[in-house]
Amino acid sequence: xxxxxxxxxxxxxxxxxxxxxxxxxxxxxxxxxxxxxxxxxxxxxxxxxxxxxxxxxxxxxxxxxxxxxxxxxxxxxxxxxxxxxxxxxxxxxxxxxxxxxxxxxxxxxxxxxxxxxxxxxxxxxxxxxxxxxxxxxxxxxxxxxxxxxxxxxxxxxxxxxxxxxxxxxxxxxxxxxxxxxxxxxxxxxxxxxxxxxxxxxxxxxxxxxxxxxxxxxxxxxxxxxxxxxxxxxxxxxxxxxxxxxxxxxxxxxxxxxxxx
Numbered sequence: 001x002x003x004x005x006x007x008x009x010x011x012x013x014x015x016x017x018x019x020x021x022x023x024x025x026x027x028x029x030x031x032x033x034x035x036x037x038x039x040x041x042x043x044x045x046x047x048x049x050x051x052x053x054x055x056x057x058x059x060x061x062x063x064x065x066x067x068x069x070x071x072x073x074x075x076x077x078x079x080x081x082x083x084x085x086x087x088x089x090x091x092x093x094x095x096x097x098x099x100x101x102x103x104x105x106x107x108x109x110x111x112x113x114x115x116x117x118x119x120x121x122x123x124x125x126x127x128x129x130x131x132x133x134x135x136x137x138x139x140x141x142x143x144x145x146x147x148x149x150x151x152x153x154x155x156x157x158x159x160x161x162x163x164x165x166x167x168x169x170x171x172x173x174x175x176x177x178x179x180x181x182x183x184x185x186x187x188x189x190x191x192x193x194x195x196x197x198x199x200x201x202x203x204x205x206x207x208x209x210x211x212x213x214x215x216x217x218x219x220x221x222x223x224x225x226x227x228x229x230x231x232x233x234x235x236x237x238x239x240x241x242x243x244x245x246x247x248x249x250x251x252x253x254x255x256x257x258x259x260x
């Protein structure tokens with residue numbers, strides 16, 4: 001199993017970083033410089049999914065910042081995330097001499113999924129299962145790159161919110177977690193970036209509509225992880241990947257989501 005002193009680092013990426021090759025390369029360069037640090041990348045790719053759905057004549061609908069996934073769209077969505085996006089990230093990483101391996105949540109029986117009760121269609125709720133595959137890959141210096149596509153017990157594919165997927169992988173490895181987003185953190189009532197945020201404060205900001213859309217799902221996922229792991233979770237910008245070394249040195253970056 002993983003050395004408890006040197007916890008692996010799970011980094012979740014998505015959004016614009018996947019559309020900007022230089023930003024992804026900058027992040028991967030920082031990862032390549034993290035000596036003796038095991039890293040797992042978990043990714044979404046909503047921008048690519050939206051584009052492919054539009055090309056196929058589908059419209060994208062969301063509920064509380066979460067994508068609704070009708071059954072007739074899951075093949076296209078899984079192809080976009082576990083195929084196009086995943087393989088593009090793997091190829092970029094390998095071109096930078098990082099030994100990247102592309103995975104989905106159900107590979108190696110890592111994560112099992114149940115169907116969400118939020119009436120989102122083919123959307124899964126992830127639960128930890130087996131760390132065996134990731135343990136082997138990390139021990140042998142591979143960089144696992146995990147798409148947010150999972151499967152139900154009956155084999156049906158499901159789309160999983162990428163923040164929730166990252167939290168599940170983090171719990172599986174008892175890892176540190178960094179949720180990278182397009183902004184420098186979570187904003188407060190006056191538009192300022194918050195250095196710290198707890199559950200009660202987050203609930204208040206969500207009720208006021210200050211935290212809204214995709215950030216709601218991100219904050220809720222981070223709060224869940226903070227509660228489960230009993231430590232703070234960082235929500236920060238992908239535009240300053242060099243901050244990762246500050247985080248690993250014990251310094252706060254972005255917004256630190258605190259357990260209650």
